[in-house]
Amino acid sequence: MASSSAIAFHYAQSFSCIAEKCEDNCCQEGWQISVSDQRVDAYKRSSPELLNLIASDNEGFRMNLNADNQCMALQGGRCSVHTQYGEAALPDICATYPRMNRRFDAFIVKSATMSCPEVARLVLFGDTPFLLEDSVGPNTKGDGSLANHLIKVDPDSWASIIRFFSEQALTPHRSVYQVIGQLCYVVSGLEGLPYEKWMESIHRRGSATSPLMLNKEPEVTDQLLQVLEDILKARTIPESMRKAVSDAITVQKKGPQKRQLRALKPEFSDTAQHHADAALEQAIKRFIAAEITRTGFPFISTTPAGQDYGLSLSEWTATLAIRTLALRLLLLAHCDQEPDNQLPPQKIVELIYRYCRAANHNLATASEIALRRNISARILAIHDTSVT
Secondary structure, eight states: OTTOSEEEEHHHHHOOOOGGGOTTOGGGSOOOOEEOHHHHHHHHHHOGGGGGGEEEETTEEEEOBOTTSOBTTEETTEEHHHHHHOGGGSOHHHHHTTEEEEEOSSOEEEEEOTTSHHHHHHHHHOSSTTOEEEEOSOSOOTTOEEEOOOOOOOHHHHHHHHHHHHHHHTOTTSOHHHHHHHHHHHHHTTTTOOGGGHHHHHHHHHTSOOSOOGGGOHHHHHHHHHHHHHHTTSTTSOHHHHHHHHHHEEEEEETTTTEEEEEEOHHHHHHHHHTHHHHHHHHHHHHHHHHHHHHTTTSOOOSHHHHHHOSSHHHHHHHHHHHHHHHHHHHHHTGGGSGGGOOOHHHHHHHHHHHHHHHHSSOOOHHHHHHHHHHHHHHHHHHHHHHO
16 A cells, blocks of 8 residues: 555545536536636637637636537537546646546545545445555646645545545444534544544543534524535526425424424424334445545645635544535435335435535535534533643
8 A cells, every 4th residue: 555656545546537428417517617717728729620629708718508508529428528538638627627636645546436426426325435555646637636734644544544434434223413523522522632543542532422413403403404405506407306304394492491493293203213214324434534534634625615614623534524415415305205214326426416416516605614613612522622
């Protein structure tokens, strides 16, 4: 592992675009695909006919869209640029997505985002999606590698830390809420520590029981439902997903002040406890592990995307908790639409890739940032309590 220039998660290493077979091709989503000045110059020199596919404005160059909001290069479900000119002619984003690279001081880590349906399938139902494999250099070009400001950690130490958090996420004897609570507890001991001391703290806290259990707090559920509804406002979300969540919500009076708080209707809670929850546990835990690989957690990044996820390790952990638990509510809200309240694999894939596309491709909402600060403060409070 230490001799390799790149390390890849198995799901990212095995990914291959399925093109016209994809149920939701990214070339027809109306995405604004930027084209670098260097790529435009290359087209001018060798393939000037490709300039007809490019539009420009004050923000630079981008791939043009047709009347159906599809990329002008899309023909029969395939990219005509790729087909006729090869991968080397693609804009950087097209050659990269859904792959993601994290550059450390001495190596690169290859992962991918579940906003792609095929990646979601590999992550959720593959045999060993999070297995670490040696790889060679980045399989992308241009700005495809997301700099992590060259964090100085050796590959073996990095791999040990990542394996720990992935294994924690996938622990079979813990519920999703227990997994989240445990991650918060472990991370509370890492804030401010140098990387070389992380494993010592991780081993010390890894087997202990976390005091943080968010499932016992109606106020948190109310806030999570608001976060979920805000995420689902993205234009890529079909109205049927929004309606399923809206129909699953009720308002209850809680606490001595009888505050009105939103929650899932009792039948969905019963479903969660007796039928669907066990079936969904693995998918949600794999989502946690996939987010760990996608973001580079717990090695936080100061790129714009990294800062949108949070400004500190405790905030990153809070964001991971929020997006996981909001996803859980989304999946439960759809269970009553299926026989025996069991979501089939393809439905799970659809809900999760659409959720990731909305959450990962847009800025964090105000409701998410507010809840993030709340949970982050509680993570730091765990640390302060353990220190004293």
